[in-house]
Amino acid sequence: MRVIIVGAGKVGYQIAETLSRELYDVIVIDQDEEVIQKVSDNLDVMAIRSNGFVAQTLNQLDITKEDIFIAVTESDEGNMLACMSAKHLGAGVAIARIRNPEYAKGLVISKEQLAIDYIINPEQSTAFEISRMLTFSPAGQVEDFARGKVQMVTIPVEESSPLVNLSIKDFGHIENILIAAIIRKGQILIPKGSDQIKSGDSIYVVGKKPDILKFCKSIGKTPGGVRNVMILGGGRIAYYLAENLHYLGISVKIIEKDLERCRELSEKLPNALILNGDGTDVDFLKSENIQQMDAFIALSGFDEENVLIALLAKQLGVKKVISKVSRSNYIPLVETIGIDAAITPSMITAGEILRFIRGGKIVSLFLLLGGQAEIMELIAHPTCEAIHVPIKDLGFPKNAIITTIVRNNKVIVPRGNDVIKPNDRVVILSLSSEVARARSFFADREGEIKHGFWNHFKSNRDFTAH
Numbered sequence: 001m002r003v004i005i006v007g008a009g010k011v012g013y014q015i016a017e018t019l020s021r022e023l024y025d026v027i028v029i030d031q032d033e034e035v036i037q038k039v040s041d042n043l044d045v046m047a048i049r050s051n052g053f054v055a056q057t058l059n060q061l062d063i064t065k066e067d068i069f070i071a072v073t074e075s076d077e078g079n080m081l082a083c084m085s086a087k088h089l090g091a092g093v094a095i096a097r098i099r100n101p102e103y104a105k106g107l108v109i110s111k112e113q114l115a116i117d118y119i120i121n122p123e124q125s126t127a128f129e130i131s132r133m134l135t136f137s138p139a140g141q142v143e144d145f146a147r148g149k150v151q152m153v154t155i156p157v158e159e160s161s162p163l164v165n166l167s168i169k170d171f172g173h174i175e176n177i178l179i180a181a182i183i184r185k186g187q188i189l190i191p192k193g194s195d196q197i198k199s200g201d202s203i204y205v206v207g208k209k210p211d212i213l214k215f216c217k218s219i220g221k222t223p224g225g226v227r228n229v230m231i232l233g234g235g236r237i238a239y240y241l242a243e244n245l246h247y248l249g250i251s252v253k254i255i256e257k258d259l260e261r262c263r264e265l266s267e268k269l270p271n272a273l274i275l276n277g278d279g280t281d282v283d284f285l286k287s288e289n290i291q292q293m294d295a296f297i298a299l300s301g302f303d304e305e306n307v308l309i310a311l312l313a314k315q316l317g318v319k320k321v322i323s324k325v326s327r328s329n330y331i332p333l334v335e336t337i338g339i340d341a342a343i344t345p346s347m348i349t350a351g352e353i354l355r356f357i358r359g360g361k362i363v364s365l366f367l368l369l370g371g372q373a374e375i376m377e378l379i380a381h382p383t384c385e386a387i388h389v390p391i392k393d394l395g396f397p398k399n400a401i402i403t404t405i406v407r408n409n410k411v412i413v414p415r416g417n418d419v420i421k422p423n424d425r426v427v428i429l430s431l432s433s434e435v436a437r438a439r440s441f442f443a444d445r446e447g448e449i450k451h452g453f454w455n456h457f458k459s460n461r462d463f464t465a466h
Contacts, residue, residue, distance in 0.1 A: 001066050002027060003357065004091075006052030006082050007073035008035045010326065010346035011097065011122070013043075014371055015070065015353055020044045022436040029057060053082050058089055065092040068357055072097040072120075072349075080116065087115035095353060099123055101239060118356050122345040127240035129348055130322055131248065133341055134226045134295055143366050145377040145427045146406040151209045152180070152375060152427075154341070155221060159199040162219050169193035177207035177215050178413050180403045180429045181373065186333065188373045188431060190399050204368075204375075206403040206427065208411045226250055226294040226320070232279040232309055233299035234261050237324065237345070241297065242272045253288065255279040280309055291317040298323045303330055310339050328370030347371065358439075363425065375403075375429045378442045382422035386441040392416030400430035400438035 003019055005012045008030035016039065020026050026045040029052040030036050040047040050057040052071070063069070069086035071079035076098045083094035095118045132142045143152045157163050168179055168191045182189045183202040189195070197203060205212055229245055231238045234256030242252045242265075252272040256262050262276040277284050279300065290296065296313035298306035303325045310323040322341045325334055334342035347367045355365040355376075365376040380387055386394060391402060391414050405412040406425040412418060420426060420442075430438040 001025065001068065003068045003070065004061060004063070004086070005029065006069075006071045006079075007097075008032070008039050008047075009072065009074070010328075011072045011349045011353075012070070013039065014328075014346055014350040014367070015072075016043055016045050018350065018354055018367075018371060018432065018435075019357070021432060027061065053078050053085070055085065058082075058085055063089040063091050065090055067091045068093045068095070070095045070353060072353075076100050083116045093117045093357075095120065095356065097122065097349065099236060101236060118353075120349050120352050122349040123236035124240045125348045125352060126237050126324070126343060126345040127244055129343060130237075130241055130297060131244040133322060133343075134229065134245070134250070134320065135248070143364075143375065145364055145404070146411070146425045149208065149406055149409065149411050150206065150377075150404045150427055151212055152204055152206045152403070152429075153212055153216075154183075154202050154204055155216070155219075156340070157197055157199060157201045157203060161199070163197045163203070164199045165196055167194055167196050176211040176411070176413055177205055178401075178403050180204045180206045180375075180401055181368075183369060186369075188369050190401050190429070190431065204429065206429075207413060228293055229253070229295045229297060230255065230285075230288070230290055230293045230313075230318075231297045231299055232306070233301070234258070234265050234274070235299060235301070237299050238297075239265065239268065241299075242269050246271045253293075255284075255288070280305060282312065285309075285313070285316070293318050295320040295322070297321075300324075303327055307334055307337075307339065311337065314338050314340075331370050344370070368429075371432060373429060373431050374435050375427065376435075376439070377425060377427045378439065380420050380422060380424045380426055380442045381444040383445050384442045385445065386420045386426075387422055387424075388419055390417050390419055394441065396441065397430065397434040397437050399434045400428055403427045403429055 002025045004027045005016055006029045008028050016026050016028050020043050028039050028045050029048045029050055031051050033049055036047045036049040063086055069083060069091040071082040073079055079096040083096045087094050094116050096116045098119050099121055171179055179191060181204040182191050228251045230253045232255050234254050238254050242254060245252050253275060254265060254272055255275045255277055257278060259276050262274050265274045290313055296318045298310040300306055306323040310321040314321045320340050322343060323334055323339050325331060325342045325344055328344050328347060331342045331344060351365050351367045363377040365374060367374055402414055404427045405414050405420060407421060426442060428438055
């Protein structure tokens with residue numbers, strides 16, 4: 001099986017990096033020489049500098065039904081055209097990034113007629129993720145698993161928190177939650193019982209939603225309802241987010257510099273208040289009562305501006321602030337300086353595509369902290385090596401953890417003597433280096449994908465089509 005990626009921007013690069021670690025045979029195509037050089041220098045993939053939309057490039061790849069074709073360039077129309085071409089040449093699966101809201105609301109022809117198996121919209125997915133964060137106000141990142149029965153939240157640990165200096169084993173008496181990981185100085189740690197939580201850490205807590213709510217209240221993180229939200233930036237994410245929040249009964253103010261864009265948003269979002277102004281102007285923000293907002297979301301096109309204004313909003317008294325950052329290496333920093341959550345559209349999009357590619361028994365998947373780790377929900381195959389063996393005896397990777405088991409609608413936070421049974425839903429958190437091994441414990445032993453026939457081509461970095 002080959003994965004052919006057209007477009008080596010943030011999303012394409014992330015997908016290629018993750019899949020190449022798992023020994024998939026990956027081909028990356030991009031017209032930009034510098035981008036292709038970066039891919040070639042850093043990833044174990046075949047990098048081709050060419051136009052991925054033209055027949056000559058695609059014909060040279062000898063595409064077959066075993067291939068997965070992914071088009072994630074900046075052009076929606078180009079991505080659709082590339083997928084149609086790849087399907088015509090025989091590709092088994094075609095995935096396209098389509099971002100235009102008009103396309104998202106409905107194409108003249110269906111995705112089946114377009115020969116696209118899966119459509120992703122980074123802005124729409126990002127807006128949905130932010131909406132979820134706002135519905136659970138004490139936490140940063142929030143992810144749901146097992147049809148909402150299991151939740152993972154990220155909780156920052158301030159100096160005054162009762163969690164400071166507690167060891168992980170001290171949480172053993174709390175049966176229905178698990179401290180699955182710790183973020184410390186920009187790194188994710190899978191903790192052992194003797195590890196202590198420190199001021200400045202953030203912790204990933206997994207369990208049933210009611211139990212997580214109870215835990216948050218016990219440490220002084222009482223949830224509060226979000227009734228009004230101010231958004232900096234009137235781009236596509238803001239558009240989708242405003243629609244989502246209106247549906248949830250939350251009032252929205254959007255601040256946008258461009259007057260013409262303000263007019264467009266006013267027509268499309270009659271229930272939101274659209275303000276034409278400079279969202280970096282403190283006096284302007286105060287005049288619009290930012291201090292009375294329950295949440296502030298920074299969605300401008302500049303990472304540094306988003307971070308600074310989100311910090312300012314926090315200082316002015318906003319309860320919850322979220323900042324969009326395009327550079328994944330900013331995430332560890334952002335969440336340690338007082339911002340409740342940082343969100344990266346490329347990470348969300350890459351997670352969606354990876355889940356679709358891996359298919360099989362992977363139900364959901366999210367990349368954490370710029371791709372340092374993954375948390376995923378799988379269904380244990382009846383023949384997998386994990387079933388009927390006490391977890392303590394599995395030999396599970398040390399940098400991965402089984403956080404929850406869902407069986408017959410019952411959520412189990414497992415201990416060493418618990419066993420996994422066929423078709424259990426299992427939520428695991430793993431550092432990226434251990435993902436393939438951790439996932440293999442739950443796969444069909446007879447159906448494992450074999451890789452390697454492409455390896456002797458990967459060293460050939462001189463292939464260039466024009």
